Amino acid sequence: MKVTLFTGLFAILYKTALCGQCPDMWMKFGSNCYFFATDFPGGNFWETAAFCKMFGPNAHLAEINSMAEYYFLRDTVKSLGKWPLGPWLGMIRPHSTKTTYMNPSTGKEADDPEFNEMVHNLESRVQINENCMGFDANGNGFGFWNCTHSGSPLCEIDAGVSIQGTATLILCSLAITLFSCFVNA
CATH class of the missing domain: 3.10.100.10 (Mannose-Binding Protein A, subunit A)
Structure with missing residues (x-):
């Protein structure tokens, strides 16, 4: 339960604050x-x-x-x-x-x-x-x-402020990759 809650909150935080996207089901x-x-x-x-x-x-x-x-x-x-x-x-x-x-x-x-x-x-x-x-x-x-x-x-x-630029895209991609690895582990 704690891992699920943590991963759910992490998903919301990285998608909204970091990437300016909405979490799944939003x-x-x-x-x-x-x-x-x-x-x-x-x-x-x-x-x-x-x-x-x-x-x-x-x-x-x-x-x-x-x-x-x-x-x-x-x-x-x-x-x-x-x-x-x-x-x-x-x-x-x-x-x-x-x-x-x-x-x-x-x-x-x-x-x-x-x-x-x-x-x-x-x-x-x-x-x-x-x-x-x-x-x-x-x-x-x-x-x-x-x-x-x-x-x-x-x-x-x-949804957060979406900062345009290469650094943000790399950071978002990295966060998505790390999150996917963490969930699939």
């Missing part, structure tokens, strides 16, 4: 990688956030920052079509206010005014205890739910 959009945990048995908002954190210090529930990212995530959730529970997103409404949401990693709203307007239109229909954002199981609904309800994680991690 999907890339823009500069981020996403893990759609369709087989996760379900947990509340904080349990699913903790699940994502297991992938590394920069991993977290997906935070939407643009309409393009929203459409990518929505369409992917719809296309997977096998969610036992809708996936949580890493966006919350602090309890002190009823009309403002934020991405926890930045402590502010997205930079995209169109996306923010869409969320603010949703917020006018939100109940006072619905503070965590997610998709429904079919990817059709998007909104705020009670954070104690069960959902699946939709995780995000930065």
